[in-house]
Amino acid sequence: MNLTLKVWRQKNEKDKGAFVTYQVDGISHEMSFLEMFDVLNERLIQKNEEPIAFDHDCREGICGMCSMFINGRAHGPWTRTTVCQLHMRAFKDGETIVIEPWRAKGFPVLKDLMVDRSAFDRIIAAGGFVSVNTGNPQDANCLPVPKHDADESFSAASCIGCGACVASCKNSSAMLFVAAKVSQLALLPQGQVERKQRALSMVAQMDAEGFGNCTNTGSCEAECPKGVSLTHIARLNREYLMANIAE
Amino acid sequence: MTKLNSKIPEGELQTKWTKYKSTVPLVNPSNKLNIEIIVVGSGLAGASAAASLAELGYKVKCFCFQDSPRRAHSIAAQGGINAAKNYQNDGDSVYRLFYDTIKGGDYRAREANVHRLAEVSSAIIDQCVAQGVPFAREYGGYLDNRSFGGTQVQRTFYAAGQTGQQLLLGAYSALARQIGKGSVTMHTRHEMLDVVIIDGKARGIIARDLVSGKLERHFGHAVLLCTGGYGNVFYLSTNAMGCNATAIWKAHKKGAFFGNPCYTQIHPTCIPVSGDHQSKLTLMSESLRNDGRIWVPKAKGDTRKPNEIPEEERDYYLERRYPAFGNLVPRDVASRAAKERCDAGYGVGASKMAVYLDFAFNTLRYGQIEANKHNIHNPSKEELVKLGREVIKEKYGNLFEMYEKITGENPFEVPMRIYPAVHYTMGGLWVDYDLMTTIPGMYALGEANFSDHGANRLGASALMQGLADGYFVIPYTIGSYLSTDIRTKAISTDHPAFVETEKKVQEQIDKLMHIKGTRSVDHFHKQLGKIMWDKCGMGRNEKGLTAAISEISTLREEFWKDVRIPGGQDEMNTELEKAMRVADFLELGELMCKDALHRKESCGGHFREEYQTEEGEAKRDDDNFTYAAAWEFKNVGEWELNKEDLNYQVVHPSQRSYK
Ligand SMILES: Cc1cc2nc3c(=O)[nH]c(=O)nc-3n(C[C@H](O)[C@H](O)[C@H](O)COP(=O)(O)OP(=O)(O)OC[C@H]3O[C@@H](n4cnc5c(N)ncnc54)[C@H](O)[C@@H]3O)c2cc1C
């Protein structure tokens, strides 16, 4: 197929950036979206132009590195799919595709389609853990966890930290990401001791990083490639409220 | 003649580690505060080491090339992690895990290391659960297990098909906690490009900030390389796009011997190549072989759709050849068997380079179990399928989705098509019992070292090894070195060795940028991958390997004459990053072929076509090759072989049989 791509190009963090239009032909349906970018980049290199920088690593939907805003949707048209899992079957011959980086105050653009998501790491460092040193904890089976809680905790833990929730939210809120971690640990016996402090510290850090407030529009859940559910935000709200009351 | 001292402690195998731990010299808490440790890598090995060492009080600096430590390729591990917990009461024990690993490795691993690995396996699960890793559980709330290849017990712990993700996020959370406390300084989007050696000891690294393009010098009393495997030398593999050998290769060129470079694991169940555009291959977890049966048509070149081929016209070749282990034979065996069928003309799919992995049989079986549970009498086939699918979905749902996204086919409807792909490298930097390389003060952990898996790794054992190394081994063994180093003050990075090493790195970058040739980095990488796959892949022979060695050296020359890297060096430049990695692969590939050529036997993942039994199984030569090959770098394309003899004191090597 032949496609027209409008790709955001930006030299570095300070550069203003702009869309550049590329025509790409000879794309097969079997290619992944990123492989289509590989083809385009190879052609740019042949023309002695700089290839388009984009983040990617595992290319199987688990590392959370890839991040493209395609035709107005984080990770493109398929639901519950990362960009790297998106395949060209999703597009029609002759289509125009607009590709931008994540846009949010908390995620400054570094180059072209790459953004800086280190804010997420700082939020986790503020409290997204159980404070247990390496050593001799009790036997794993001394802590039975009801299967339902374990499964629910796992579904929260499946967050890949990609940032699509922030990118698709009109307020650039990071609530779904934060809720996923708070919820994972609040559901497990291991997470109880620091439960209150965790919710408070992580939310404080989230605010400090410049992410917006959650107004329950639900676009984060709709665009999240791992289907992390809004119920976790509800749980985070409860956790946060309880923690504040306890303060 | 050997320059190798494996430092295996004296005494009975079962007591070596316990004794070691209680006698290893310690560094007292106040001295730890003045000791700096560099950890390169934030995968299971790196994150667990960095967190554990920081908890002990050391000052740690950790590096990764991704934008967050949580994205190391350990995140992609699907199937599970082994531990000798014997929760299933099915006869597992430390000894059995040790024995399975030694046997699975085709008797080419060091007994003492493997036994230690089995001993600490249990504590890993405890540690992870304490961190809040949500492993799969049964209805009673206790941990669930599944089987992996090469074993007859259920010792694999898992979290759906995302075990690596959950374990890494656990280690990452421990690391994040130390970063928050300031005891680990994290450097993301940084690539280590060389080691700094002062008075024969590793004392730091040169790293490039991938955002600004600036070179940086970092001092450490010790340097830990936890940089993962080098499967990307084949271009196409199940590794992430950024996985590379640069850190270990630069260390190798500075004096760290390279152990068993040719031992590569080709994983039997991956989604087949679909065209020239292919950038990577996707694994379908080995756990699927618990419930998927592998087959090809009995007739050559059968073009019927899989569902149209009746049962009696299907060849379940693994069950036929290996009745005792069936679909759960180890990976090397399963991969070769698939290749054998496809080469003989029985392959399926458009390319004919694939076999079926079929869930229909077990879907019905589970359906029947569910029907019994729910008191449904005489269920129809549709009902059974419906009930069975729910069970399969719960176990492997995300893998099925992944498969469908890539191929556009639903594995509930038609069997998966799979083919072997490069997956893991058993080889790596040679390390002693302490995990120290032949450079004093430089350690290698996780997939980056050669230590525990011999010539073939069993499924679910890499996660175990990475975490064993980082959580439970290095925190002890590093004391034996650092306790002698407590008087060494931090060395200034203005030291001539730092200046000189940085200059060399800069020269390499300048050289690459000035070639301004005509072909892209990927062009060379693909060529290299093709040579490696054709001649140093699943089947190897003298003629092919000899040809590969000269082809690689020619390709390397062309690369240095004709590669084109657009953009500048003082900025983010993804092509430059790739070029530096491929430059190293072009040297490493040659060593892999040399090692494969010299090892005139077949063992584990190393299959020399000249050395096979009449049934086509790997034929070892224990008299001449019961050693680990440790290659010493002399010059580009020139190495000296050192041998570490492997003394089997407890297990007696025999022909590996899974029949
Ligand atoms: C698809 C897949 C599935 C797997 N499934 C399983 C499984 O089910 N069970 C199992 O036991 N094993 C499995 N494995 C194997 C296992 O995942 C790996 O062997 C293991 O996770 C490697 O961990 P590591 O810490 O050694 O390296 P990695 O996790 O690869 O981490 C390497 C780290 O080093 C950093 N790095 C690399 N080079 C540099 C450099 N030059 N400068 C700075 N930083 C650098 C990277 O940024 C990264 O942080 C699987 C592997 C793959 C590819």
Ligand code: SF4
């Ligand atoms: S919650 Fe979903 S969208 Fe947000 S970071 Fe996690 S995986 Fe990405």
Ligand code: FES
């Ligand atoms: S590249 Fe890893 S999730 Fe897309």
